[in-house]
């Protein structure tokens with residue numbers, strides 16, 4: 001990871017240590033930037049006693065959590081740094097006395113101006129994965145967990161960042177042909193469901209909401225594997241497509257239960273299995289946490305495959321940036 005990003009993480013971390021105890025960590029953002037932070041909430045919940053909650057930025061300000069105050073840490077993210085709801089949430093949190101850390105690609109953006117501390121990341125093809133948003137988030141997260149728990153095991157989580165690009169590149173090569181095949185088969189589907197859970201919740205939600213709905217205008221919905229059997233499974237039929245992300249770790253059996261059922265009733269079940277991805281560089285304690293970044297690499301290849309097969313650029317929007325909402 002670039003030295004300046006490491007320094008930004010150190011600066012933000014030092015500020016969290018001055019809080020004299022964190023009562024709650026909130027992650028707030030919109031769309032893909034919110035989805036990208038969901039694993040942080042999951043990891044925090046799994047690893048320590050400090051409550052962590054992720055909320056869409058507008059719901060955060062609307063809900064006005066009762067415990068939000070001078071011992072709270074509010075982490076936001078906006079790629080552009082300009083999304084109004086996210087900036088409103090940061091200013092709202094600051095008004096309550098919370099410490100705000102903004103994660104953004106855009107130097108000098110509103111988010112940077114509004115946040116107490118900023119973590120920048122790089123973007124674009126050819127960027128080392130440790131300098132992308134996920135790398136910077138995990139750099140901050142594992143440093144924070146080490147600080148609040150005093151457990152040195154998080155050093156291993158930080159060390160894995162050095163191998164992230166190697167692992168991501170391996171998945172790109174491994175999954176490339178599969179992505180082409182699946183998207184060629186699915187390109188005329190009017191509706192595709194995305195199913196996942198646990199650490200993969202954000203990436204699976206983002207695949208449905210951002211890649212399929214927003215960037216391909218394909219009807220879709222995210223279904224949590226645990227919730228599939230409580231409503232959504234009634235729409236399962238031989239011709240209904242499901243892309244299911246099968247995670248590692250504690251939620252894997254929930255994903256498997258969906259796969260077993262869906263495969264009996266639909267001929268269009270496609271499974272991204274994180275166990276297929278080689279992660280030998282990562283310590284066992286952190287494999288599940290890193291696997292979602294690799295799921296994201298596969299989801300991105302599917303999105304690019306759809307864009308190619310359907311002749312529909314991922315950059316086209318009908319409303320966003322053109323019409324007020």
Ligand SMILES: O=P(O)(O)OC[C@H]1O[C@](O)(CO)[C@@H](O)[C@@H]1O
Nearest residue numbers: 030031032033078079080081083
């Ligand atoms: O990350 P930003 O700049 O706040 O932008 C958020 C917007 O970008 C997306 O995540 C992807 O275009 C949208 O879903 C969302 O409206």
